[in-house]
Amino acid sequence: MTIGVEQIHEALVALLVRPVAGSHSTVLGAGSDDLESGRRYLEALVDGGWMVPEWPSEHGGRDASPAEAVLIAEALGSYQTADLYPYGVGLNLVGPVLLERGTKSQQQRWLRPIADGSEIWCQMFSEPDAGSDLANAGMRAERDGDEWVLNGSKVWTSRGSYATWGMCVARTDTSSPKHLGLTMFAVDMASPGIEVRPLEQMNGDQHFTEVFATNVRVTDENRLGDLGDGWGITVETLAHERATIGGRAFGGDDSSEAGLPSWLEAWSGGGHLVNPVARQAAMRAYVLHRVNQLTTERAVQAAKGDSPGPEGSGAKLRSVAAFKARAYLGKNLAGAAGMLVDSPGHLGFMTAPSMSIRGGTDEVQRNIVGERVLDLPREPSVDRGIPYSDLRRSR
Template sequence: MSMHIGDSPEEAAFRAEVRAWLSQHAAPRSDDGGNWHDDLHAHSIACKKWQRVLFNNGWAGISWPKQFGGRGGSHLQESIFNEEQAKFETHTGLFAVSLGMVGPTLMAHGTPEQQEVFLPKMLSGEHVWCQLFSEPNAGSDLANVATRAIEDGDDFIVNGQKVWTSMGQFADYGILLTRTEPDAPKHKGITYFIVDMKTPGIEVRPLVQMTGVAHFNEVFLTDVRIPKANIVGGLHGGWAVANTTLTSERGFIGGGSSSWSVDELIDFARERGLDKDPVVRGKLAECYARAQTLTYLGYRLRTAASNRTMPGPEMFVMKLAYAQHWSRTMDVAMEIAGAHGMISGDAAGDAMHWQHNLLGQFAIRLGGGTNEVQQNIIGERGLGLPREPSVDRDQPWRSLAKG
């Protein structure tokens, strides 16, 4: 097969079909980049509505097998659809965890019953999912989770606290990491559950961020009863399952269609009469070069996904490069914004969009593993640097010093 960096004729035809359908069912994206959502409730309703439209028209889960309600298409087609969809005023963020992380995880590790019950309703938008992974003392060191699950008949009873739960206030189900065997080394005593968010004992408390919205939440679990049938990947087998979820998370953060583009930044500079300033031009060029690089890194990942199994360090490279690109572009945007860059909220006019993305950059830099976590993994897998000697890898989790 010869090299081809761009759409093949079949892919171009698919893209045209997608674009034609989208232009019938969605409005073009507004000039100010528009789809920053400061009213999360309205956003969540719009997301559900749009997911329903996708599902009814056969565009939900493009790469998912038909047996789970998907289209049975390729990952490449799904990427093409997402690229085109991003050019329209569509709302999709509510389902990022469901479709980008939980779906792939259940397809890989779920029981046939779990797949049958949950996957189709993710696609139809009936169920919204959230991720209950991070804890106050288990961030980068996720395997240190302390939320306890204790066996009780056909159930487990769970107590603990989770944090940084995106859109948890709207979720119907969660994927939950718990400690089930405190006497085993930390990676070997973790169990992965599906939990109904309406179960008694679950309390979701929104965390308001600098952007003024509460994208994230704290989730407190008190004597939450979860049936054993909701275990994914076996008792104490949760770490491998969690890694599938995290790989998917890095993939969609790194390859995500942004709520902004360098083209929009160039327009922004033009509107302020700065597009001819040579220094600004140089900075725009650097943003453009980084954006193009991410495009090709993405193409390479898609090729790898189509032609063979997932590659080594490429996805970590992409996630890191994406986070760096995001923050540098927002720095340039704030320089271009001038005095409006100081104003937060509606009075900032078209600068608000950029400021929100500046303030929101930390979700990108930190989610799915921080930039530094990516760098450590790249050192290990890209350069073969030895893992840093780990003092806690083989110790019973119970004996480790707790933060």
Template sequence: MSELSEEQIRAELDLILERRNADTRLTTMGAGSDDLNEGRSYLANTVNGGWHVPTWPEEHGGQDASASHNARIGRVLREFVVPDLYPFAIGLGMVGPALLTHGNSAQQREWLKPIASGESIWCQMFSEPEAGSDLANVALSAQQDGEEWIVGGQKTWTSRAMWADWAICLARTDPGQPKHKGLTMFALPMSLDGVEIRPLMQMNRDAHFSEVFVDGARVLDRWRIGDIGEGWRVAMTVLAHERAGGGSRGGGDGNARGLKLPSWIVDLQGLANEQSGAWRNQVANLYAHDATSRWTSQRAADEARSSGSPGPAGSGAKLRSVKSYKGRSYLTNMTSGAHGMLEDGHGYIETMTAPSMSIRGGTDEIQRNILGERVLGLPGEPRLDRDVPWSESRRGLI
């Protein structure tokens, strides 16, 4: 598709989407909602024009857009009602971009379009009880048996597992290699025999993430993503896209068209009985932080989309956007006074969700380690088990 002006994009989107207005309220990050339908019908509506993942190839549900055109589309999309795409975000923002880099053409043909259209939901089976920050310590094993792999072990904190059709799953295929080298990435259908999902309750009362137990599931070799032993490289691509916020377009609270202030500030003003100088100062600080955070995240996401190999900038973007989310959640909750302590209070769900933002996708401490080592060039952490065969290294060593 040729590059359209903002006016032309608006005209196209007017045909398929509703404009948002000052009263449009959206949930964020799935907090408090189990709705799949709104997201699914939005994606089904936008996939033919390639509007939600414009940088993807046209045949896979995009429009081969350049980074600058993609940014233009993103700006205009904020004027329309885009539902919370939390259930679809791993496919759209992490698995899809990783498949464009590491998937073969048969895999891209099979998986990308259903992701873009909302037909299939993906989850990410990386973390395990002893492999979180130290992700390379993954123990779930996959052993080759002809054209299949026999998979067994446990994953945990698997968001969206109960909705997912597929998981992108990191497995240990060679315990005799050092920990980063003996890993391979697979796509695993969640409906396979031997896959059991047990939801976990979070403190915001969502049960959106789970433990997943795998016992003798047979995974076809054609579902392997990348070469045998190259799983770490694929995992890093997935995580870099997660941190850069790729595909997280949607939901949120951008500015409704015509409003001079962002809608979250208008909401806050409505909640405040009294707008003291200190309160106004907090709002102004948050606004400034929020704006720079959004620009920086946008830059990291554009870089990720256009280069296909996002770098450590995503870690900075993640730290800033987490701070922004927390600041807005806590201020909204505090401003609503005693009612904010109740489950239906303003900012309650977000306040209960906010601490998890510093953990999911890699903790704040890990993002700072990445920035220290890969951006500032500081000395690396001691890594004693780096060259030792995984089977001989101490499990759980951080």
């Protein structure tokens, strides 16, 4: 049954109660650990399937079409929302992958708890020797009957301190080339042998963690996808991550009557844009903001609910450029006051440099666009086809 904008708002008003003029100001990746407000928010939305409308109704969605999902997302953006960053991996990455690759029992076990916020996931991909080259992952997973025994470490794992489950890629075959010997697992973060160590940042936050696995046992029922297909699932997961970053408008389409986003209207109303150089920078930020929004809308319509492809790398590049332009504009217009930790937009300014790294560096995204979208020659690879056990690695 198709639902219209008025019906959506009627339902959301009853649930959220507090409509506001602009969307929330959460900065992607700012490191918030506010779990309770997010959990209450998701609990309020799950029965109606409003948070993940495109998911099946039995798993916390409402079987919505891509067009309906866009309408619902736009409607949610006009209400006060919680900080959902702690729940992002589950909602945006693990959930879609489970719908594509998970067994019926895995979907039944994990999707609803993701949608209602009762379980939180982290992404255990990067290692000391496997950053941009994720296929070089060396955490071992050895078969022992109906279980797998994991040994190794992961690094830069956000949400690791409070996650209940981890999506973990591990090496199950060292005799195959590095891309072919990986398998994906769902790891209970309360398992014996799991140790999570916070990594303290220069501002005192402990947003990232190291995760050490020592003889951690994982049942084969918690293997995600086929044996040896870990790289394929990794690529799909990263595609969802890049599509999520690329699809964010970073502030929403909160246009005023003048047609300006509220963040830009605030600067123009405060007399900050008298200088022609400042006006030029503001218009550049606004153009990037709108181009990102409009291109994302076209991409969503063209996708028709299909899984994101390599084009998502282009979307990530666009969104990162828009985010940086807006963050640096705010800092520069604020002057010396912009250096204060309680100044508007300070989190965005501090977060901006990392946006070109998280979810895959800008350089990796350009390679993906060049090779998989534009069909340009592949970058030379010296280890293609060589068994993982024969590769030289740091000790």
